[in-house]
Amino acid sequence: MAEVQIILLAAGQSTRMGRANKLLMKVGDVPLVRRTAEQMCAVAGAEVTVVLGHAAGEVEVALAELAVRTIVNHHHASGQMSSVHAGLSAAGTGERFMVVPADMPRLTTVDCLFLIDAHDGAGAGQVTVPVRHRDGERQRGNPVIMPASAARTVREGGINLGCRGLLDRQPELLHAYDTDRDAFFVDMDTPDAYADLLAHAAQYPTAGSERRHPEWN
Numbered sequence: 001m002a003e004v005q006i007i008l009l010a011a012g013q014s015t016r017m018g019r020a021n022k023l024l025m026k027v028g029d030v031p032l033v034r035r036t037a038e039q040m041c042a043v044a045g046a047e048v049t050v051v052l053g054h055a056a057g058e059v060e061v062a063l064a065e066l067a068v069r070t071i072v073n074h075h076h077a078s079g080q081m082s083s084v085h086a087g088l089s090a091a092g093t094g095e096r097f098m099v100v101p102a103d104m105p106r107l108t109t110v111d112c113l114f115l116i117d118a119h120d121g122a123g124a125g126q127v128t129v130p131v132r133h134r135d136g137e138r139q140r141g142n143p144v145i146m147p148a149s150a151a152r153t154v155r156e157g158g159i160n161l162g163c164r165g166l167l168d169r170q171p172e173l174l175h176a177y178d179t180d181r182d183a184f185f186v187d188m189d190t191p192d193a194y195a196d197l198l199a200h201a202a203q204y205p206t207a208g209s210e211r212r213h214p215e216w217n
Contacts, residue, residue: 001094003045005097009099010052024058027197034066048069050102051076051083051087052073098115118179127159130177130181
């Protein structure tokens with residue numbers, strides 16, 4: 001049984017990026033999906049399941065030789081939650097389940113370790129979600145992490161992780177991780193976002209290269 005089962009969502013159609021598949025666009029000389037997967041593979045005690053869908057064959061090639069399990073969600077066009085369900089159903093057993101969109105270019109191994117550490121303070125059955133306050137609003141980020149009991153409830157349709165109103169509509173389910181780390185709130189959906197990413201790409205560490213919390217060494 002893994003300490004953490006990571007579900008990496010890589011099935012989307014990338015429509016806002018235009019003709020290009022954003023997950024195959026290069027970040028630091030590797031496709032974005034591979035960069036994110038490398039960061040996830042560097043989380044100690046984790047097993048990684050990648051959910052494919054749109055351009056599944058090309059995305060799988062980009063993940064070649066990484067220690068990940070891949071599955072194809074043939075219903076990915078129906079929405080992201082179908083990929084969440086597919087990934088949770090295919091993953092092995094674990095104490096924690098972390099759902100990670102693959103289009104988060106700033107997300108690093110250490111960000112995930114901070115989230116896992118924060119989850120230790122969650123109540124029974126709660127889902128830990130990164131949260132920050134900007135311009136008078138509370139913003140929800142990704143990834144999210146949950147215990148096995150909550151993962152089972154998600155699979156059965158009892159929790160919709162894709163619902164942006166979840167923080168307000170079912171607050172008893174949420175364990176908020178208050179953080180200002182941009183990695184949890186930045187994705188790469190548009191050409192402008194990609195241009196901004198390339199302008200700052202040199203600042204992003206490679207997988208496992210960051211200084212870690214003393215308790216994680």
